[in-house]
Every structure is written in structure tokens, then in C-alpha cells.
Amino acid sequence: MRNFNNFVNVVEQLNEAELKIVANKILKMLSNVGKDTVQTVESISKCRKCDSSQIVKFGKDKNGKQRYKCHSCGATFTSTSFSVVSHSHCHEDKWEEYIKLLLQGSTLEHSAKMCHISIRTAFLWRHKILSALQQDQDTRAMCGIVEADDMFFAISYKGNHKNSKKFVMPRAAFKRGSDNHAQIGHRACVMCAVERKGHTYGEVLGVGLATQEMLSHAFKDRLAAESLVITDKANNFKKYFEEQSIELVQMGAHIKSRSQKGPPEVRGVYHIQNVNNLHHRFRQFLQSYNGVATKYLNHYLNLYIWIENHKKIANVNLSEELKESLKKQKSYLPSKAILDMPALPSVA
Numbered sequence: 001m002r003n004f005n006n007f008v009n010v011v012e013q014l015n016e017a018e019l020k021i022v023a024n025k026i027l028k029m030l031s032n033v034g035k036d037t038v039q040t041v042e043s044i045s046k047c048r049k050c051d052s053s054q055i056v057k058f059g060k061d062k063n064g065k066q067r068y069k070c071h072s073c074g075a076t077f078t079s080t081s082f083s084v085v086s087h088s089h090c091h092e093d094k095w096e097e098y099i100k101l102l103l104q105g106s107t108l109e110h111s112a113k114m115c116h117i118s119i120r121t122a123f124l125w126r127h128k129i130l131s132a133l134q135q136d137q138d139t140r141a142m143c144g145i146v147e148a149d150d151m152f153f154a155i156s157y158k159g160n161h162k163n164s165k166k167f168v169m170p171r172a173a174f175k176r177g178s179d180n181h182a183q184i185g186h187r188a189c190v191m192c193a194v195e196r197k198g199h200t201y202g203e204v205l206g207v208g209l210a211t212q213e214m215l216s217h218a219f220k221d222r223l224a225a226e227s228l229v230i231t232d233k234a235n236n237f238k239k240y241f242e243e244q245s246i247e248l249v250q251m252g253a254h255i256k257s258r259s260q261k262g263p264p265e266v267r268g269v270y271h272i273q274n275v276n277n278l279h280h281r282f283r284q285f286l287q288s289y290n291g292v293a294t295k296y297l298n299h300y301l302n303l304y305i306w307i308e309n310h311k312k313i314a315n316v317n318l319s320e321e322l323k324e325s326l327k328k329q330k331s332y333l334p335s336k337a338i339l340d341m342p343a344l345p346s347v348a
Contacts, residue, residue, distance in 0.1 A: 130299035132331035143224035206346035
């Protein structure tokens with residue numbers, strides 16, 4: 001009580017500007033009341049490293065956060081260990097603010113300024129988060145009527161400087177926009193699938209037409225045996241789905257011939273309009289980033305697909321949902337691994 005009276009006396013002597021600073025600090029502290037309790041309840045069920053349930057409380061870290069110890073593997077951890085925010089020297093509040101800015105489509109410069117971090121840190125945080133979202137896609141299965149189709153992007157070596165010690169430019173630099181009509185065999189292949197019930201999938205498989213290995217990576221263990229897949233008339237789809245004994249319906253891109261360019265073919269419930277519309281919206285989504293390096297294309301696709309899958313949930317707060325998802329996932333990716341990613345991604 002004595003300390004409280006002293007605090008009140010000090011506050012009464014503050015000017016208006018100083019009172020506002022104190023008030024904002026108190027409001028921020030009140031908004032965080034109970035957060036640690038919620039995290040503790042959620043995090044004590046299993047070990048973050050080996051998923052064992054034989055864990056006990058093990059003191060607190062320097063920030064006052066509860067630590068735990070696993071009797072099975074001997075690891076000590078907190079509720080966010082081995083996640084995107086682990087090994088970070090910044091408080092979680094900065095990560096929360098950054099996540100909000102990321103979902104708003106803020107630039108690296110603006111995000112760095114608002115979070116009081118460097119542009120390099122803002123870049124690395126962006127790709128740590130986006131790479132972790134791949135886990136959300138890996139756990140999604142599809143059934144019923146599923147539309148599948150591929151789209152292609154020009155290869156971009158943006159960010160791989162010619163004086164890099166580990167990267168050798170495989171060709172002379174193009175004048176801006178001059179490779180927009182490159183052949184499909186020299187473009188990045190992105191496979192997308194849309195389930196009529198709502199789930200969406202998308203991933204960069206490699207360069208050129210999708211091979212059987214690429215299609216196996218995309219659809220093996222993702223499609224239920226009783227699914228019906230609708231694609232265009234590409235032979236690679238026909239060969240793969242016939243081998244998997246999955247029912248396939250192939251549609252023409254146009255009712256008329258390729259030279260006459262009629263409207264897309266539709267036969268009752270059979271069409272690929274949903275997945276084609278997804279392709280169009282994703283290209284529009286990328287425009288705000290002013291060119292994306294092919295090595296990071298899958299990261300931005302992860303973000304777009306994650307938003308597509310979660311915005312259909314009623315009354316969902318995307319920033320809160322993403323924050324909690326990142327804490328639960330064991331998805332720590334070192335900064336060096338992000339910078340050393342291959343210039344041409346490939347799953348096969």
C-alpha cells in the first residue's frame with residue numbers, strides 16, 4: 001500500500017504528455033493479462049520436441065515465461081520452442097504486429113519501420129512465416145469433386161546477385177518483361193486443386209510440364225479413393241490418375257478449337273472454372289509484391305492458399321488464427337536456410 005501511495009503521488013506530478021505514456025503502458029499491460037495462462041494450459045499437454053506427455057514445469061525463462069522439461073527426451077522448452085518465433089531476440093508483441101502487417105500486404109520497408117526492426121530482419125521474418133504455412137497444406141486431404149490444373153510462371157532469379165559466391169547466373173539477364181513468352185519447358189510449374197466442399201491446395205512443383213513424380217507428390221495421400229477429379233485434357237493427368245484408379249473427367253479449355261477460342265467447356269457439374277478462377281486471383285495477389293523470385297514463389301503461394309482456406313471460416317480473426325497456428329507448429333527455419341534455398345525449386 002505504501003508503494004502504491006508513492007506511485008499515485010508521482011503520477012499526480014506528471015504533465016499531460018507523460019500521463020498519456022503511463023496510461024498507454026498500463027492499458028497494454030492489462031490487455032496481456034491472462035495470455036500466459038492460456039498459453040500454459042495449451043502447451044503443457046505434450047513435449048514440443050518428441051510429443052511425449054511426460055512433462056513437468058521447470059521454472060521460468062528471463063521473460064517470466066513458463067518453461068517445461070520432458071522426462072522422455074530430456075528437452076527443456078516453452079510453449080513456443082521450435083516454432084517460428086523461437087531463437088528470436090524480439091518480444092512476441094513485435095511478431096504479433098508483424099503478422100498483422102503481413103496479412104495487410106505491407107511492404108518490407110513499412111513493416112520494418114512499424115516494428116522497429118531492420119529490413120533484412122523483416123525479410124527473414126516474412127519467409128520464416130510463409131515457409132511454415134506449408135504444414136497447413138500438408139495436413140489437408142480432399143474428397144468428392146476436385147478440380148485440378150497447373151499454371152506457369154516465368155523464371156525469375158531476382159535476389160541472386162551475379163557476384164554471389166554460391167550462385168552462377170545460368171543465362172544473361174533479360175530485359176524487363178522480355179521472357180513473358182518463354183516456352184512452358186522453361187517456366188515454373190504451379191499445381192492447384194480446388195475441392196468443391198471448400199479446401200484449396202497449391203504448390204510449386206518444379207520447372208516445365210508436371211511429370212508423374214510431381215503429380216505423385218501433389219496428390220498421393222491427398223485425394224480419397226472415391227474422389228472424382230476434373231482436369232483439362234493433358235496426357236500427364238490421364239496417365240497418373242488412371243494408374244491411381246481415381247475417376248477422372250477431362251474437359252476442353254474451350255468448346256471450339258484452340259484457334260477459334262470459344263468459351264470454356266461446361267458439362268453440367270463438370271467444369272474447371274473454380275481452379276481457373278483461383279489461378280487468376282493468385283496472379284492478381286502477386287502483383288502487389290512487384291516481382292517475386294522463383295525460389296520464393298512457393299512461400300507466397302502458401303500465404304495465399306492459407307488465406308483462401310481460412311477466410312471461409314465464419315467470424316475468424318486471420319491475424320489471431322495465424323499467430324496461434326505458428327506457435328503450435330514445430331517449424332523453425334534458420335535464416336541461412338532461407339537465403340540458401342535453390343534458385344529453381346523442385347519436389348521431384
